[in-house]
Amino acid sequence: MNLSQLKSFLAVVDTGSFGAxxxxxxxxxxAVSQHVRKLEQSLEVCLIxxxxxxxxxxxxxxxxxxxxxxxxxxxxARLSLHSDELRVGASSNVGTYxxxxxxxxxxxxxxxxxxLTIASNPEVAExxxxxxxxxxxxxxxxxADPESRxxxxxxxxxxxxxxxxxxxxxxxxxxxxxxxxxxEENLLGGESGTGTGRVISEGFGSIAGKLKVTQVxxxxxxxxxxxxxxxxxxxxxxSAVKEELEAGxxxxxxxxxxxxxxxxxLITSSNLPETSCARKFCEYAMKx
Numbered sequence: 001m002n003l004s005q006l007k008s009f010l011a012v013v014d015t016g017s018f019g020a021x022x023x024x025x026x027x028x029x030x031a032v033s034q035h036v037r038k039l040e041q042s043l044e045v046c047l048i049x050x051x052x053x054x055x056x057x058x059x060x061x062x063x064x065x066x067x068x069x070x071x072x073x074x075x076x077a078r079l080s081l082h083s084d085e086l087r088v089g090a091s092s093n094v095g096t097y098x099x100x101x102x103x104x105x106x107x108x109x110x111x112x113x114x115x116l117t118i119a120s121n122p123e124v125a126e127x128x129x130x131x132x133x134x135x136x137x138x139x140x141x142x143x144a145d146p147e148s149r150x151x152x153x154x155x156x157x158x159x160x161x162x163x164x165x166x167x168x169x170x171x172x173x174x175x176x177x178x179x180x181x182x183x184e185e186n187l188l189g190g191e192s193g194t195g196t197g198r199v200i201s202e203g204f205g206s207i208a209g210k211l212k213v214t215q216v217x218x219x220x221x222x223x224x225x226x227x228x229x230x231x232x233x234x235x236x237x238x239s240a241v242k243e244e245l246e247a248g249x250x251x252x253x254x255x256x257x258x259x260x261x262x263x264x265x266l267i268t269s270s271n272l273p274e275t276s277c278a279r280k281f282c283e284y285a286m287k288x
Contacts, residue, residue, distance in 0.1 A: 001039065003074055006067045008035035009047060013064055016053045073131050086114040086277040089133035091121040092191055093220055094264055097239045098159075099137050099285075106284050112277050122193040128267060134278035136267040137285075140195025153267040156285060160238040161199055161260035164250045166228045172251045179255040180207055186232030189216040190223045195262065200235065203260045224250065237262065 011021035012032065022029040040047050047060040056064055086107075090099045095118030107114050117127065121139055128136040129147055141153050163182070165171045190196070201208045214232060217223050220240045227234050228249060244250035266285060268278045 001042065001070065002035075003071065005035040005039040005042075006071055008032045009039055010064070010067055010071065012036060012048055012054050013056050016055070018054065069130060076131055086112050086135070086281055087117070087133040088114065088135045088137065088281065089117045089119065089124040089127050090137040091124050091139050091194065092118060093194065093237055093240055094137045094139060095119075096220070097237065097242075098264070102285050102288050103281075105288075106281055110277075110280065110284075112280075114277075120191055120193060121195070128269075134268065134272075134276075135281055136265075138265050138267060139262055140193070140198070141265050141267055150270060151267050152270040152272075153265045154282070154286070156264045156266045158261045158263055161196070161203075161235050161262050162238045162241070163233060163235055163253045163255060164224070164227055164241055164244075165233045165253055166230050167249065167251065168230055169233065169251070171233075171253045174253055176254045176256055179204065179258045180210075182233075182255065183207065183210045183212070185212070186214040187211055188223050188226050188232040188234040189213045190220045190234070190236065191218060192216065196235065199260055199262055203258055235260065 008021060008025065008027075008031075011024050012018055015021050015024055018029050018032050018036075022032045025032065036048055045059055046057050047063065049055050049057050088099070088103055095116070100116065103114065103116050106112075117124075117133060119127070124133070124136050124138055125141070127133045128151065137156065142148060143153070171177055200211070204211065215226070217226055220236055223234045223236060224241060224244060226232065233253075238252070241250055241252070245252055266282045268282060272278050
């Protein structure tokens, strides 16, 4: 699809007329009309309902969003030729508890400008696929997705997943309990889409189906407060509760015969050269 044609189409949608679109773009109205007509011919579908106010057709409503994305990606591609800025995205737990010191240290040592974005795991994956970030540091990456073939992923580190209980819990201070006793507990869940459920299913085997996730609280920070308040127990990254364990506001309890680890990953586009800022950052992070 021709970018000029897409810009003319979006201008008509945004302004409501071919005349207003031509003024916004700084080109003649016949040129705008020709762009839209050629785009419709190439796609073999009518995109604009012509009238006093021009609006997208029923079929074109969803297409508008994709057209905007294509224009945005093209602009980011253009800007990338004139910028050495590194854009790193990290899923919530990785971004909150692990990546920030490494990112800051790399920025200071390399003197490369950079931007760190922290969002949910699914949001970070989408930003990577849309070209909004160069590196994704994630708890889980769906390698079964056909889109994943466009990217290179590597295991950054294996982070222990630990059971935490509050100071008033009957297990507080105990070092080891039988894994099947967890079936009696209210399990608090955090952010969805992080792959924790998969780790639990693989690690607990037949017990996994008997565990009761009674509340999904949305983030590890909220989960920690819920555990302290006695709402239940939870399985979280050990790095997320390091300070609380040292302070005694939360307790780690080991489960007999169960050791859970989550493989944190760094993902980049497979087309990036080894000399790119993104590749250099990944190499740096792997050494720490």
